[in-house]
Amino acid sequence: MTARQKLTRINDELADFAEGILDRAEARKAQTMTPTETATFSVILDTLRNLNEVIDDLPAPRYPSEVELRRLYLRGGSPSALIAAIDREYGIR
Amino acid sequence: MASASRTRTATATHEAGHAVSALSCGLTVDQVTLSPGLTRLTAEPGRPMDYIRFKLGGPAAESIVLGGACDPLLLDSARSDRADADREAFDLTHDLTELDALVKSTLAEVTEFLNTNWVQVQRIALALISRRGVLHGTELAALVTLHLPKDVPCPV
Numbered sequence: 001m002t003a004r005q006k007l008t009r010i011n012d013e014l015a016d017f018a019e020g021i022l023d024r025a026e027a028r029k030a031q032t033m034t035p036t037e038t039a040t041f042s043v044i045l046d047t048l049r050n051l052n053e054v055i056d057d058l059p060a061p062r063y064p065s066e067v068e069l070r071r072l073y074l075r076g077g078s079p080s081a082l083i084a085a086i087d088r089e090y091g092i093r
Numbered sequence: 094m095a096s097a098s099r100t101r102t103a104t105a106t107h108e109a110g111h112a113v114s115a116l117s118c119g120l121t122v123d124q125v126t127l128s129p130g131l132t133r134l135t136a137e138p139g140r141p142m143d144y145i146r147f148k149l150g151g152p153a154a155e156s157i158v159l160g161g162a163c164d165p166l167l168l169d170s171a172r173s174d175r176a177d178a179d180r181e182a183f184d185l186t187h188d189l190t191e192l193d194a195l196v197k198s199t200l201a202e203v204t205e206f207l208n209t210n211w212v213q214v215q216r217i218a219l220a221l222i223s224r225r226g227v228l229h230g231t232e233l234a235a236l237v238t239l240h241l242p243k244d245v246p247c248p249v
Contacts, residue, residue, distance in 0.1 A: 011223055012223070014223070015219060015223035018223075019219065022216050025212050031209050031212045031213075041215065045102060045219060045222060046102070049101045049102055049105075052222060052223070
């Protein structure tokens with residue numbers, strides 16, 4: 001797993017957690033959050049914006065050439081094996 | 094870096110305010126972006142007041158997140174929105190005093206509406222920051238459920 005994939009996974013998990021806080025406020029038929037929820041949401045938002053800046057600064061992912069794609073496909077022998085090989089060797093989904 | 098981060102969060106909230114105000118007036122949002130901060134509609138609003146509400150949504154949301162500590166119309170990021178709202182208001186009033194009163198009263202209404210839909214504003218800001226800074230209209234519509242009064246076509 002590449003650094004980009006790891007950070008993206010953390011980003012998604014944090015975003016899910018923050019959405020859960022908003023869902024909980026909505027379930028109470030409220031449009032405001034409790035002080036604890038507000039503080040937690042704020043920390044997560046701060047973390048997410050920093051995390052996304054780090055992700056933005058990562059080098060762009062490499063992409064396989066057509067020749068490389070053909071080589072990977074021949075080695076794997078199936079589309080799913082090709083996807084797995086691309087994921088493993090290039091970190092692209 | 095810290096300053097840029099703060100700007101990013103403020104911009105997300107600002108654009109979320111524009112988006113929620115637009116949706117509340119039945120306007121269709123094409124795309125919201127974080128860099129540059131931009132909320133683009135699919136078409137120009139047919140009613141001038143909808144345009145004014147849409148424009149004031151950004152400064153209003155930013156002011157709420159800052160705890161109402163400053164006049165939303167004095168925020169740097171709000172100047173062009175205020176200018177756009179003023180132009181539209183002048184077309185309606187043809188009088189500078191009336192224009193000012195109209196913009197200020199509309200801003201108060203928009204702020205109240207956003208306060209009663211604050212979770213939705215936060216939802217959009219969160220999505221903007223966590224989804225690489227771009228939200229398309231369809232994603233936006235799926236994301237929020239606005240609490241609208243039943244008998245008013247545009248509540249803000």
